[in-house]
Amino acid sequence: MKLSFGDEVEAFRQEFLAWLAENRPSAEEMAAEPAISSAHVPGWAGRWARRLFDAGWLVPGWPTERGGRNAGPVETLVYLEELTKAGVPRTTNPQGLGIVAPSILDYGSEEQIRDYAMPILRGEKSACLGMSEPGAGSDLASLSTRAVLDGDRIVIDGQKVWTSGANDADFCFLFCRTNPEAPKHKGISVVLVDMATPGITVRPLAEIAKPEHPDLNEVFLSEVVVPRENLVGKLNDGWAMANGSLAHERGMVWLSFVVTLEEDIAAVLAEAPAALERLAPAERAVVADGLVASAIDSAAARCLGYRGFAKLVRGGSAPEQALMKAYTSEAKRRLARRAAELGTDHTVDIGSTAASDPTWIERYFVSFGGTISAGSSEIQRNIIAEKVLGLPR
Amino acid sequence: MDLELSEEEAALRDNVRAVLASICPPAVVRAAYEGKGDPASVWARMVELDWPALAIPERHGGLGMGFVEVALVAEEIGRAVVPGPFLATVTEFAPAVQELGGDGPLAAELLGRVAAGDTTGTVALAEGGRWEPAAVVATAQPAGGGWVLQGAKDAVLDGAEAGEAVVVARAARTSGAEGLGAFVVPRADLAATPRTVIDPTLPLADLVLDGVAVPADRVLAEPGAAGVAEALDRAGQQAIVALAASTVGACRAIFERTVEYAKDRVQFGRPIGSFQALKHRMADMYLAVERATSLVWFAALAIAEDDPRRAEAASMAKAAAGECQRLVVQDGLQLHGGIGMTWENDLHFLLKRALSGDALYGNAVHHRSRLARMLGLLPQGRIEEVVA
Numbered sequence: 001m002k003l004s005f006g007d008e009v010e011a012f013r014q015e016f017l018a019w020l021a022e023n024r025p026s027a028e029e030m031a032a033e034p035a036i037s038s039a040h041v042p043g044w045a046g047r048w049a050r051r052l053f054d055a056g057w058l059v060p061g062w063p064t065e066r067g068g069r070n071a072g073p074v075e076t077l078v079y080l081e082e083l084t085k086a087g088v089p090r091t092t093n094p095q096g097l098g099i100v101a102p103s104i105l106d107y108g109s110e111e112q113i114r115d116y117a118m119p120i121l122r123g124e125k126s127a128c129l130g131m132s133e134p135g136a137g138s139d140l141a142s143l144s145t146r147a148v149l150d151g152d153r154i155v156i157d158g159q160k161v162w163t164s165g166a167n168d169a170d171f172c173f174l175f176c177r178t179n180p181e182a183p184k185h186k187g188i189s190v191v192l193v194d195m196a197t198p199g200i201t202v203r204p205l206a207e208i209a210k211p212e213h214p215d216l217n218e219v220f221l222s223e224v225v226v227p228r229e230n231l232v233g234k235l236n237d238g239w240a241m242a243n244g245s246l247a248h249e250r251g252m253v254w255l256s257f258v259v260t261l262e263e264d265i266a267a268v269l270a271e272a273p274a275a276l277e278r279l280a281p282a283e284r285a286v287v288a289d290g291l292v293a294s295a296i297d298s299a300a301a302r303c304l305g306y307r308g309f310a311k312l313v314r315g316g317s318a319p320e321q322a323l324m325k326a327y328t329s330e331a332k333r334r335l336a337r338r339a340a341e342l343g344t345d346h347t348v349d350i351g352s353t354a355a356s357d358p359t360w361i362e363r364y365f366v367s368f369g370g371t372i373s374a375g376s377s378e379i380q381r382n383i384i385a386e387k388v389l390g391l392p393r
Numbered sequence: 394m395d396l397e398l399s400e401e402e403a404a405l406r407d408n409v410r411a412v413l414a415s416i417c418p419p420a421v422v423r424a425a426y427e428g429k430g431d432p433a434s435v436w437a438r439m440v441e442l443d444w445p446a447l448a449i450p451e452r453h454g455g456l457g458m459g460f461v462e463v464a465l466v467a468e469e470i471g472r473a474v475v476p477g478p479f480l481a482t483v484t485e486f487a488p489a490v491q492e493l494g495g496d497g498p499l500a501a502e503l504l505g506r507v508a509a510g511d512t513t514g515t516v517a518l519a520e521g522g523r524w525e526p527a528a529v530v531a532t533a534q535p536a537g538g539g540w541v542l543q544g545a546k547d548a549v550l551d552g553a554e555a556g557e558a559v560v561v562a563r564a565a566r567t568s569g570a571e572g573l574g575a576f577v578v579p580r581a582d583l584a585a586t587p588r589t590v591i592d593p594t595l596p597l598a599d600l601v602l603d604g605v606a607v608p609a610d611r612v613l614a615e616p617g618a619a620g621v622a623e624a625l626d627r628a629g630q631q632a633i634v635a636l637a638a639s640t641v642g643a644c645r646a647i648f649e650r651t652v653e654y655a656k657d658r659v660q661f662g663r664p665i666g667s668f669q670a671l672k673h674r675m676a677d678m679y680l681a682v683e684r685a686t687s688l689v690w691f692a693a694l695a696i697a698e699d700d701p702r703r704a705e706a707a708s709m710a711k712a713a714a715g716e717c718q719r720l721v722v723q724d725g726l727q728l729h730g731g732i733g734m735t736w737e738n739d740l741h742f743l744l745k746r747a748l749s750g751d752a753l754y755g756n757a758v759h760h761r762s763r764l765a766r767m768l769g770l771l772p773q774g775r776i777e778e779v780v781a
Contacts, residue, residue: 001402001461001690002395003698273769285762288770292761295768296688296709303396303687310397327680384679385672389652392667 005074012075016057016082023051024088035092037215039126039165045092049123058090058097058121066105067121073313080252084259095164096120096127098253100173103190103241107233116171116192128169130193130219131242132162138379140175140242141184145221147176147191154191154231156199156224162373166217167204169195174221179236188238192230199224209362212354254305254321257328257370258298264332264363265298268339275342290338297331320388326380329370336364396690398465406465412442413473419739425476425594426742432476440510445483449491453504460631464638464693471639471750472646474742476594478513481551484635485628486514489559492624493575493614500613503557503577515555516632517546517583517600518625524755525763526561526625527569531602533562533576533616540612542576542605550753552598553585560602561625564616573625574616576607592745595753630707633754634692637707637714640750641685644717647725647743648678654729665728674724685710685717705767708760715757718747 004010025044033042041049052058053067061076062068071079083090091097097120104117119125136143145158156176166172172193179187195202199222204214233241272291276284304327308320340347340360350359358366371377385391398406416438424430439445448463449455463484470479487507494500506512520530531544542562549558557577564572582605585598614621652675655666665671692710695703722744726733733740751757765771 001398001694003694003700004394269768269770276770285765285771288765289758289761291770292712292764292768295764296712296761299691299706299709300684300688300713303691304683306394306396307683307687307690310395314397323680323683326676327684378673381673381676382669384676385666389672389675389679391652391656391672391675392664 005078009074009078012071013078013082016060016079019055019057020082020086020088023055024048024086027087030088035089036213037165037168038095039093039128039167039169041092041123041126041168045089046123048088049091049121052090053121053123073309076252077255077309080255081259084256091123093120093126093165093169095129096125096169099129100127103173104192104232107190107241109229111229112192112232119170125170126165126168128163128166128172128195128217130160130163130166130172130174133159134161137162138376141188141239143175143177143188145174145176146180147174147178147189149178149228149235152228154226154228156191156193156221156226158221160219160221161217162205163217163219164215164373166195166202166219167214171195172219173232175238175242178238182236185239187236188242189235190232190238190241191226192232193221193224193226197224197226207365209350209365210354210358254301254308254324254328257324257332258301258305261298261301261328261332261335264335264339265295268335268342269295271339272342278344287338287342291342294331294335294338297334301328301331322375322380322383322388325375326371326377326384329367330377332370333364333367336360336367340364394691394694396687396694402461402465405462406469409466409469410472412438413469413475417473417475419742422474422476422594422742423739428593430476435475436477436479436513439477439479443508444479445487445510446508447483449487449504449508453501454508455504459697460634461690461693461697463631464634464689467635467638468642468645468689471642471746474594474643474746478515478551478555480595480635480639481515481555482507482513485516485550485632486555486557486559488631489516489575489625489628490514490577490613492628493559493621497613499577499610512556513551513554514557514559515549515551516628517549517552517558517560517578518629519547519549519754520545522547524629524759526573526622526629529561529563529573531560531562532565533574533607534565536606539606539608540574540576540616542578542602542607544602546600546602548588548597548753549585549600551596552583552600553587554580554596556580558583558600559613560600560605562602562616567617570622572617573614573621574618575613575621575625577611577613578605578607582606590749592742592749594742594746595749597753626704629754630692630696630703633707633711633760634689634696636750636754637685637710638689638693640714640718640747641682641689643743643747643750644685644714644721645682647721647740647747648675648682650740650743651675651678651725651728658730671728674728678721678724681717681720685713688713705764708755708763708767711755712757712760712764715751715760718751719757722747 025048029044035042056069059068060071060079063070101117101120104112120127131140133143147154147156172195174191174193175188176191177187178189201220203218205216206214305324308324347361350362386393417435421430425432443456446455447458451457467484490500490503533540533542542560557579560576560578562574584601588597590597655671656664658665688710692706695706726744729740732738766773
């Protein structure tokens, strides 16, 4: 155990910080044109992606021939940490950069890499991830959107839901059923579908907080025809991508949870003393205790993350990331509620315009996105029980 | 930050675990509980293996290891519910002597004797259930070239057994961090009343200091000397984190036994561990144990590298260990069902050890209130004064 990384890693950090200072988008630039969904790439974000990619800083952990710089996991961690600290988003299309592009690079054809993966990396295209369906949420493998091969075409019929960014995305990385006879995990394939293809209807779902800026969508697909070459990887081999890409993503996803949790607790601790002044003494002790619990949560999240990360670096198992996902998302939710309650009667205040920063009660509702999506907290506990603790199914 | 055990650290832990399995199997713990055993034999073996010398500097005859190693051993001590003087001597007494006594001759003598296994020790700090040095009211008055101690001390670990005690007292008419001092008093000079506690492997005693005379050469830190409060804090952090580590060790053992039991026990034709209601509770136990372990390791590292976050990290570790034991003791016993209620099952030794570890050196509530002050959420001072 050591508190700091070695000199080489610190040199890497300094190199990135120097580049970042020269090349980062300004706070004004970002504030003037905020990204309003997880597939919306404003002008500055496209230019930023391009600068990052061209300098080898978008995906430093990848090999140089793919635009990375062969950085090790510790360097990658340092890179992500500094980027988050600087308040600059690495991308405004996280599922595109984090899941779709790497999956296409791993499984796709040369043409798919050229036409879909590279444009994501350069900030020229954005992608959504077509996974959940009305009848297939936590039980994703039950998905029933059909894709039928018909000569050199694929015909798709079905419905997706909770599709983040579908309202802004250029294309969808769509999971569909290609063999209804096979066991459910063995009849799934992935198809790339341009969102402008006839037969696609996107209906944004206004959310309980900030209904003006929907990110979740229903996507209806009716006789959608795409060329056969849009099939990614082998036919009926899609489940591996669902598993592989999500596990890959969780290897580092904990860090953004940890850093945002730390930002949240820092913000609450800054506003807390004044708010606590308004409380009666006995109330004050109770409320302060809740905030302390959140401060411990935040410190623990960082320590847990670094421990899991150290295990990963030493070749340990990935299922422990399930613990981080459940823990950090629930810690954020607890903190948002405590922060909201700190305002006593102001707990219920929300921003007066759509452009107002979200208040804590709005952030509390938003935080359920963390505990529900990408495998709910309950699913994470099943994974912990079965894959980590070895309890029988 | 690299928060996983290095190869050397893992090897140390594995070695300690193997040794303890051999010198302190459950039968030894049971014997200690039933007053039949000879806990001294466990300690004698530890002395042979140089464990008391672990973190004592080489110039005093120690092995010169760091606090991370101490915490790892403490975790295993809790896991095996080891009776005897290790925690009080190695994680309370020796750090207090070192932090308070500096390079003086008394510290050199005492550390040398601990390293050689020639004495055991403890620290008498708490009064009236309060564990922060600023709350000490016991006094030290100069008398005939030495000092006379007056007052009372609570919940001293090994207070009736330890060979020497570091007694914290203050100059008359001082308060808070001012005027604190520390004295080394042999067991024979202390009126110790052993308490009847639920876990005899963590024996406590209350001490009455009724005019205890301390010669000048047994003064570890003169009342009012510079840096005494800070040295007490630094030593206290080591005791706190070691105790937290030991509590977490017991919790992890409870958790592991519970998971194994849930895999073996069959009802309704299937292992009870296959029921989701129980799976989720065990997942939560796992989370609590991992959370506390991570904070304990971070705190140990902060102490070992003398990081400015050490005070905050120590209180977080102790609070998390306390919260962890609450959940793990409750659900661990609940999931064992009736068998966990029986004296003949070894589970209760672990339950009682985990629970007792929280109660000493400030429980979770106490450390959260310390953190509330450190984080600027509550004013400094006693809560009664704050809320008045």
